[in-house]
Amino acid sequence: MGRPENDSVDRRSFLKVAAAGTAALVTSPAGGAPPELPHRNASAPILPKPPVADAGASAEVLTVDRPGSDFMVDVLKSLDFEYLCANPGNSYRSLHESLINYGGNKAPEFITCCHEESSVAMGHGYAKIEGKPLLVCVHGTVGLQHASMAIYDAFCDRVPVYIVLGNFSDAGVRYGQVDWTHAAQDPAAMIRDFVKWDDNPLSLQGFAEAGVRAYKIAMTPPTMPVALVAGRELQERPIPENSNLTVPRLVMTSPPAGDPGAVSEVARLLVAAENPVLVTDRVARTPAGLAGLIELAEVLQASVIDRNGRMNFPTRHPLNQTERAEATIADADVIAGLELTDFWSSVNSVHGQVWPESRPTTKPGAKLISITANDLYMKSNYQDFQRYQPMDIAIAADGEATLPSLVEAVKLQITGDRKRLFADRGVKLAKGHQQAMQQSRDLATSGWDASPISTARMSAELWAQIKDEDWSLVSNCKFVNRWPLRLWSFDKHYQYIGNEGGYGIGYGAPAAVGAALANRKHGRLTVAIQNDGDLMFAPGVLWTAAHSRIPLLIIMHNNRAYHQELMQVQIMANQHSRGITRATLGTTLVDPPIDYSKLAQSMGVHGEGPISDPQDLAPAIKRAIEVVKGGDPALVDVLTQPR
């Protein structure tokens, strides 16, 4: 590489680049002082300096016209990422600069995050709306450690997130404490148990191939996070002259569909069944899965139980029997689990407190069928694969991809007599559905005017304000008794995105922001019912929402506690017959209570509350919606019942 005509910085500049492109950075000793002038130490640059054209000029090269990170951006741009969510880190500083300058900060656009867990969880929520991953960059050590729980959640939830890890790969050019403590021989080792694939390429061409392969692997069902190391030296050294780097073309793998013979047998069982039940958690990977499940259920007039890991089936469809799941399972003679995460719990119940025992909830002779991509890829250390459930037919394939052939196989086997029987069954199921919905409404009236506000009341008030909008609920309903799923009408794929996956709390707020980011260009009103404890893990994501103008309506479910754990400790106190008044120690957020309205305002988010009178809910929600329709996030703090 030739020497520049002019030094781009003074000779006493802080950064010198080795003639051959070796970068060296000397940081100050521990204590936080600004970086020192870099200096050459005893270990010579790895590559020789190029010949100096002018013997009288400086021998030092201070600029790099084409750093390796520019080519990395070429690779990443070929994968069509919309956004990069990241907290800055010096281990990927060159890639960062290339993204914002060479890449024009577009596709991907840099979304600044205050915590790496937020970066990954934003990717988690985004992917469930948009159907493709975000790009995330983290420090390979400390950043990755922050990010790890969010990666685990995405892994358990079978959601793709594309994570680039910066690393100080070459020990020969680590200068100072940060370089060493932020370096690892195998950066992805700590997350290898819960990513689908990872790589540490040693060349730019290697980065290109690994980069494209990583995307393909992440997006092939079962979809999961992937990680790719970008060594800092590889980022910062110039692209070699006359190099012939190419970015391979991305060709997506078709999702695995079920074996035709097995699918035909499944169809036979379903058609012959008196009470077939379809149980699903994540079959609707995309809107096509929702449509496919509706078609299958309707052609069979079968019960559908939706475990709501995704928006799989319309909540007000007459065949939806989710609110009477136990009775439905008890009566079933054929149960087909479609991407059902926890089949065992769907067909077994647990009894006993100190010495729990289980027993099946199905009637004798009921046939069990499973169609899931999880059977194609399963890791062993983390136990998210759930308890082993024997099946009559197990098809290792993607549920959504198998639905079309299953529907066709069912149609081929239906006779006139079966059609008439199906019609009668459909009438009964519709009645059961209506009664279950009415029962939910009846149960919602308990504590209707209570203070703290009942979660049913809060959900109903919120529904009244959003039902005529193009809305999307991006939070887990479990902690509010599933009231939105029981009272609202869900019929579009983006209207519900399920839960944490790994039940790692702290997912909620950033996933909501990530989902809202995806919804933004579609003009949707994104809504999240936000648990207080969850928000407190990394509340800085509120600032990200404000800064990046991500419209999101946040309704706090503020019960002032880590309530799940409070109940767990209460159970223990009761079992031990002692201290039953002390379970609040270590589990509550009181004295002082946190003011989420002020917290939001401090980060540039419209904030109101705390609201404890249910009469005040409607006007507050209305004001907040106006803010969100203007393109900004808004938060309403609501003091709620515990559940």
Add this chain to the structure above:
Amino acid sequence: MARWNSVVVALMLMAACPCVEAQNSAEKPSAPKTAGSVENGKRYFASAGCITCHGPQGHGTALAPQISPPPLELQAVIGYVRQPTGKMPAIPSSTVSDQELTDIYAFLKSITPAAEAAPTAAGDAANGKKLFSAYGCYECHDRQGQGASTGPRIGPPRISLAAVLHYVRAPTGQMPPYTAKVVSDQDLADIYAFLSSFPPPVPSTSIPLLNP
């Protein structure tokens, strides 16, 4: 085994451990075609074998609690029979249909309840309110006992104080025990008085937000 009031059935049906995702508190199968027949219900109660555990009048035995009169609504009883959470075996509709259960329900409703022990002292609702919070009852049943996915509605109570006293010492579902070591009968009487101070929920048809 002491007689239990029929609310035990409700508690067993509705109580759910916080550590598992609770399903909807009561199941609603398809509506039977006609209202229940007491005469048929008495016959089915015997022929289906219910009397073996619950006694001929549903007053309970050592094997199973009292279920007359039934403390739950009909649909909740039908749901529980299909998916019991205690020791009762599940009874599918192929064994006892919804209509037959409706008849049994009518029969049980027609039976005069057995006499129960009166509480030793009237409860102090104000103290009961403090205890309801201090003892953690609100954690699963919410602040006014209105119920949640973690515990059924108990405010106002649908069972007698005697039944409550018995059940909380040895719950059969997922509710943790409140033994006499940690909660006295008087404390429970106070809590009962507090819960009794709440009005029953209004019909959902009277709330416009629930009928958009």
